Amino acid sequence: MNKTFVKNIGLLCTPTGSRVHAGAEQGQITKIENACALIEDGKITYCGPQAEAPAGAEQGAQIVDAQGRLVTPGLIDAHTHLVFGGWRQHEIPLKLAGAGYLDILRMGGGILSTVKHTREETEDQLYAKSLGFVHEMLAMGVTACEMKSGYGLNTETELKQLRVIRRLAESSPMDVASTFLGAHAVPEEYKDDADGYVDQMIRETLPAVAEQKLAQYCDVFCETGVFDVEQSRRVLEAGKALGLKPRIHADEIDAIGGAQLAGQVGAVSAEHLIAADEDGMAALAKGGVIADLLPATSFYLDKTFAPVRRMVELGIPVVIASDFNPGSCPSLNLPFAMNLGLLRYKLTPEEVLTAVTINAACSIGMEDRLGSLETGKQGDLVIWDAPDWEMLLYRFGSNLCHTVIKAGQPLAR
Ligand code: IZC
Ligand code: ZN
Numbered sequence: 001m002n003k004t005f006v007k008n009i010g011l012l013c014t015p016t017g018s019r020v021h022a023g024a025e026q027g028q029i030t031k032i033e034n035a036c037a038l039i040e041d042g043k044i045t046y047c048g049p050q051a052e053a054p055a056g057a058e059q060g061a062q063i064v065d066a067q068g069r070l071v072t073p074g075l076i077d078a079h080t081h082l083v084f085g086g087w088r089q090h091e092i093p094l095k096l097a098g099a100g101y102l103d104i105l106r107m108g109g110g111i112l113s114t115v116k117h118t119r120e121e122t123e124d125q126l127y128a129k130s131l132g133f134v135h136e137m138l139a140m141g142v143t144a145c146e147m148k149s150g151y152g153l154n155t156e157t158e159l160k161q162l163r164v165i166r167r168l169a170e171s172s173p174m175d176v177a178s179t180f181l182g183a184h185a186v187p188e189e190y191k192d193d194a195d196g197y198v199d200q201m202i203r204e205t206l207p208a209v210a211e212q213k214l215a216q217y218c219d220v221f222c223e224t225g226v227f228d229v230e231q232s233r234r235v236l237e238a239g240k241a242l243g244l245k246p247r248i249h250a251d252e253i254d255a256i257g258g259a260q261l262a263g264q265v266g267a268v269s270a271e272h273l274i275a276a277d278e279d280g281m282a283a284l285a286k287g288g289v290i291a292d293l294l295p296a297t298s299f300y301l302d303k304t305f306a307p308v309r310r311m312v313e314l315g316i317p318v319v320i321a322s323d324f325n326p327g328s329c330p331s332l333n334l335p336f337a338m339n340l341g342l343l344r345y346k347l348t349p350e351e352v353l354t355a356v357t358i359n360a361a362c363s364i365g366m367e368d369r370l371g372s373l374e375t376g377k378q379g380d381l382v383i384w385d386a387p388d389w390e391m392l393l394y395r396f397g398s399n400l401c402h403t404v405i406k407a408g409q410p411l412a413r
Contacts, residue, residue: 002041004379004408005061007050009035010068013389014047014373015358020290020317026359027350029389035071039379039408047373064410066383069402070392072353073373074143074380076360077334079271079292079321081181082147083130083164086117088326101301101328102225102253111151111185114326118151118161126164133324133332134172138411141382141401142334145174146321146364148219150181153197154189155205158182162214173406175380177364180209180244183220183227183235198231202238210242216365217268218244222258229257236265245365251275252297252328263287269319269363273306274298281307285314290363293355294323295340301328308345318347319363320355339396349390379408 012035015021021028038046038057046054091104091113104110118126130147137145147165152158162178169176182201190197209215218239222232236246246265250258252272259280262270269290273280274297284291291311298305311318320341324332334356341352361371369378383403386392392400404411 002408003061004039004064004405004410005058006037006039006064006066006071006381006383006405007058008068009037009066009071011035011388012047012071012373013353014073015354016372016374017358018367018371020359020362021354022317023312023315026312026318026354027348029350029353037071037373037379037381039405042379042407044373044375044377044379047375064403064405068387070384070386070388071381072384072389073357073371074382074404074406075141075334075356076364076366076370077137077142077145077322077324078269078319078360078363079294079323080145080147080332081150081323081325082133082145082332083126083149083161084114084118084151084326085121085126086114086326087330088113091327102223105185106225108188110327112188114151115153115185115187119157123160123164126161127167130164130168131172134168134174137332137334138173138404139401139413140333140335140399141384141404143173143175143380143382143404143406144361144364144366144370146177146179148179148181149215150184153182153185153187155208158205159208159212159214162209166214173411175366175370177217177366178215179217179219179247180206180215180239181219181221182206183232185221185226194227194231198227198234202234206238206242210244215244217247219247219249221249222256222261223249223252224254224256229261232258233261233265236267240265247271251280255280259283262289272297274303276307281311281314281316284311284316290317290319290359292319292321292363293345294321294329294337295344296331296333296337297323297329298344299340300330305344308347312351317359317362318351318355319359320352321360335392335399336396339393342393349393352393353389379405381405
């Protein structure tokens with residue numbers, strides 16, 4: 001038996017349970033002072049006051065002394081585009097001159113520039129670069145994440161990206177959920193024929209992804225000048241028929257009906273929602289859709305911030321994720337997105353913690369295993385160089401991650 005005992009936890013903060021926390025529950029966090037955690041064969045067998053630890057907890061265990069520090073569940077980043085070729089720093093002058101995100105895409109840049117580089121790079125090159133990102137995330141306390149394809153826009157390269165995601169899941173400590181985002185942009189080959197591209201994707205790419213079991217989710221970028229609501233619906237329904245659960249990039253720039261579509265197709269989550277209106281939010285609430293919000297993207301694109309307080313009021317469960325990608329958010333720093341959750345969204349520290357733990361786990365289908373620290377869950381926890389959770393959100397820009405324990409194993413730094 002593999003046994004790890006984490007002792008002298010000054011403060012343990014965690015949500016509880018294995019389902020989404022919405023409304024008032026979004027802010028419900030259990031806080032235990034002077035706590036400890038026992039992890040056996042990767043799973044938590046005790047987590048609570050140290051004074052009540054089971055007899056013999058330390059016996060034969062690897063001891064990790066938290067020395068009075070804060071402990072939380074491992075953070076979960078539920079939205080990344082982590083596997084890509086090249087970067088897009090050359091777009092900065094365009095940005096500074098006032099070109100918008102969709103203007104750059106229309107000029108053949110943006111996503112299409114990343115597609116060019118992703119097609120050119122070999123699977124091994126993409127893997128090596130992405131593995132570096134995974135380690136960067138782990139070092140910040142992120143122990144599970146979602147990753148999308150979407151920079152191939154043809155069968156060959158979409159599959160290549162998804163195979164890289166599978167390799168990362170198998171070879172690194174990160175728990176990874178995989179999403180097929182073939183409908184991320186209309187490729188040059190189908191310029192002015194988005195319907196033709198959607199047909200081809202549904203006929204050829206999606207079945208190959210499903211057959212090779214390379215993704216659990218199917219996503220679409222439902223946006224002005226990208227895919228309209230009907231095209232998005234076709235993609236998501238075709239994915240559903242093949243067993244891929246729908247999620248959707250909705251209302252990032254314009255509210256064209258993506259949030260309503262999310263409700264109608266039973267999407268697990270709708271992502272971005274910067275421009276979400278009352279109608280859209282009502283559809284999310286009615287459909288039980290999780291709102292995956294990406295505040296660092298608002299920051300980088302210099303946009304407004306999603307109407308989160310209204311979402312919480314409407315009982316929509318909220319997640320905060322990084323959106324790491326080379327175009328609209330070149331930062332994989334989830335703690336920074338969390339800071340914005342506090343400072344810009346005006347979420348409480350407790351609401352932010354729920355957004356990056358149990359709600360994030362629900363949005364990537366890992367809620368039975370991850371997202372909270374309690375008996376039966378996987379022993380994924382982070383020891384922070386902070387006395388409390390507020391300190392972490394307050395000290396923006398610093399990495400306060402002290403030790404990451406993944407399935408009971410402390411990771412080397
Ligand atoms: O590469 O620009 N919004 N997709 C939708 C992105 C941003 C990623 C990108
Ligand atoms: Zn995205």
